[in-house]
Amino acid sequence: MGFFIVFVVLLILILIFSSKTLSPIPYFPSQPVDIPLIIKALKLRNGQTVFDLGAGDGIVIFEAAKEAYRKKLNTTFVAVEINPVLILVLHLRRLFHPNRKNIKIVMGDMFKIYLMNFINFKNFITIYLYISPWFLEKTIYNIKKQFETFRVVSYMYSIKSLKKKEKIIRGKNRIFTYN
Numbered sequence: 347m348g349f350f351i352v353f354v355v356l357l358i359l360i361l362i363f364s365s366k367t368l369s370p371i372p373y374f375p376s377q378p379v380d381i382p383l384i385i386k387a388l389k390l391r392n393g394q395t396v397f398d399l400g401a402g403d404g405i406v407i408f409e410a411a412k413e414a415y416r417k418k419l420n421t422t423f424v425a426v427e428i429n430p431v432l433i434l435v436l437h438l439r440r441l442f443h444p445n446r447k448n449i450k451i452v453m454g455d456m457f458k459i460y461l462m463n464f465i466n467f468k469n470f471i472t473i474y475l476y477i478s479p480w481f482l483e484k485t486i487y488n489i490k491k492q493f494e495t496f497r498v499v500s501y502m503y504s505i506k507s508l509k510k511k512e513k514i515i516r517g518k519n520r521i522f523t524y525n
């Protein structure tokens with residue numbers, strides 16, 4: 347009986363993580379060794395809202411929120427994720443986070459979500475992206491419709507339409523920033 351339950355749970359997880367609807371971009375966390383560089387690239391400050399579109403298990407958002415807490419910043423962090431299993435993980439991790447009051451977990455589709463609903467100030471919008479390169483332009487298009495000015499930090503993949511503003515930080519993988 348125990349084996350059967352484990353089998354069913356594993357099967358459900360495999361189906362969720364391989365579903366094109368629930369996981370259109372595969373889940374790979376950002377490399378832990380690059381997290382300090384990513385946090386530096388986010389340029390945390392008071393009044394800023396940082397979105398991780400496709401937040402995965404929250405490695406970036408939770409570490410960045412820890413840093414903001416340490417520096418006593420009132421930065422808001424918004425983790426947007428479509429996969430229900432990862433949403434559950436994000437909620438559990440948020441429960442035990444020292445800066446949880448500044449962290450929002452949102453189940454939604456990054457291509458359609460109305461990000462304005464989750465910001466306190468219109469200034470200082472920073473978007474973190476670690477998504478398949480062929481989805482980058484579609485995501486940027488959705489962001490541009492909503493914000494006049496924003497910064498983007500893209501892990502591993504360059505964004506062609508923002509090329510003029512590009513700066514590169516070299517870690518284990520490259521981190522592209524756009525001001």
Ligand SMILES: C[S@@+](CC[C@H](N)C(=O)[O-])C[C@H]1O[C@@H](n2cnc3c(N)ncnc32)[C@H](O)[C@@H]1O
Nearest residue numbers: 371373374375376400401402428429455456476
């Ligand atoms: C490569 S992982 C990056 C995870 C995390 N941002 C990090 O850097 O560790 C991409 C994530 O995007 C999520 N995702 C895929 N399509 C999505 C969509 N349309 N809307 C929101 N999240 C999505 C996946 O479930 C996955 O967790």
